[in-house]
Amino acid sequence: MNDNHTNIHYRSGIVSIVGKTNVGKSTFLNTILEEKVSIVSDRVQTTRNIIRAIYTSEKGQLVFMDTPGIHKANGDLGKNMNKMARSSIEGVDIILLVLDASEPPEQIDEGWFRRLSKSNIPCFFVLNKIDKKINYEINYKKLWDEINCEKSGILEPYWINISALRNIGIKQIIEKLISDVPIGPKLFPDDVLTDYPRKLNIADVLREKLFNRLHQELPHAIAVWIDNIQDFDEKCLVNAIIYVERHSQKGIVIGEKGQVIKPSKKEAENELYEMYGILYSLKITIKVEKNWRKNFWMLKKLGYN
Ligand code: GDP
Ligand code: MG
Numbered sequence: 001m002n003d004n005h006t007n008i009h010y011r012s013g014i015v016s017i018v019g020k021t022n023v024g025k026s027t028f029l030n031t032i033l034e035e036k037v038s039i040v041s042d043r044v045q046t047t048r049n050i051i052r053a054i055y056t057s058e059k060g061q062l063v064f065m066d067t068p069g070i071h072k073a074n075g076d077l078g079k080n081m082n083k084m085a086r087s088s089i090e091g092v093d094i095i096l097l098v099l100d101a102s103e104p105p106e107q108i109d110e111g112w113f114r115r116l117s118k119s120n121i122p123c124f125f126v127l128n129k130i131d132k133k134i135n136y137e138i139n140y141k142k143l144w145d146e147i148n149c150e151k152s153g154i155l156e157p158y159w160i161n162i163s164a165l166r167n168i169g170i171k172q173i174i175e176k177l178i179s180d181v182p183i184g185p186k187l188f189p190d191d192v193l194t195d196y197p198r199k200l201n202i203a204d205v206l207r208e209k210l211f212n213r214l215h216q217e218l219p220h221a222i223a224v225w226i227d228n229i230q231d232f233d234e235k236c237l238v239n240a241i242i243y244v245e246r247h248s249q250k251g252i253v254i255g256e257k258g259q260v261i262k263p264s265k266k267e268a269e270n271e272l273y274e275m276y277g278i279l280y281s282l283k284i285t286i287k288v289e290k291n292w293r294k295n296f297w298m299l300k301k302l303g304y305n
Contacts, residue, residue, distance in 0.1 A: 011060035013093030013181025020108040023100040024128040028164040060178040061186045101127035104136045113147045123157040131163040199226040209264040235279035242286045
């Protein structure tokens with residue numbers, strides 16, 4: 001479909017997925033794409049908001065942004081919460097708050113309710129894990145009503161029950177999202193979409209390994225970009241570029257005698273092997289690019305820095 005610019009019915013938008021860790025955000029995305037594009041992990045993620053998945057159909061395109069989990073033990077919850085919420089909410093078309101229906105609401109869920117009750121962006125409240133025996137839907141709705149009442153209740157969220165793991169309610173949610181995002185052309189053209197999820201995933205895995213070793217030394221200064229992937233029968237060769245902002249940061253990423261980059265690369269390759277069942281060989285180049293953020297056309301386009 002290359003005529004979407006002339007298709008007056010085509011819809012497209014950015015959907016931000018928020019919610020605490022372990023509610024099933026990654027599982028949800030994986031189910032949508034039926035491919036492992038987002039790391040399903042119990043670990044707290046260190047990455048910034050990132051495009052996790054792009055869903056394209058005849059009717060519309062949805063660009064999903066995932067956010068790092070907010071960890072309970074993380075210092076000042078309120079402060080973190082606000083920072084996180086702000087960055088994941090700004091400039092998106094729909095916010096999808098994922099809740100674990102099999103567990104009663106916690107302080108973090110309440111925090112999201114409070115934050116979202118003040119925003120005027122359309123929200124979906126997604127009660128996940130309904131395949132489990134217990135469902136605390138009533139508790140969530142009651143809590144929401146209490147909070148929303150205090151705030152004069154401008155926002156009318158769309159509630160939906162799903163099981164990301166068992167693929168229940170996923171089709172409905174997609175249809176509803178597509179009908180709710182604005183009329184507009186594809187944000188990502190078809191040729192860019194080829195292999196995009198796999199590239200994002202590989203970048204994400206490598207980024208995660210680097211961050212684990214850097215102990216958050218350079219959390220915002222690094223970007224990982226996958227330039228190309230060559231597929232062979234036995235293995236895949238991947239050209240990865242790590243962008244840093246200053247020369248001194250290049251040394252930090254490499255580490256003394258390569259003690260950061262080498263094991264990170266190895267770990268990433270191992271994880272990719274587990275994910276895809278084929279060997280991935282990463283060829284990593286580190287580039288110093290003062291304004292790399294501006295060079296990522298997609299981030300620019302989406303207004304993320
Ligand atoms: P995230 O931290 O929000 O991204 O959560 P994950 O997607 O990593 O999921 C956390 C855990 O919940 C994993 O063990 C998933 O298998 C599990 N999970 C996710 N969705 C469902 C669901 O619909 N039903 C059940 N029973 N488990 C789920
Ligand atoms: Mg996740």
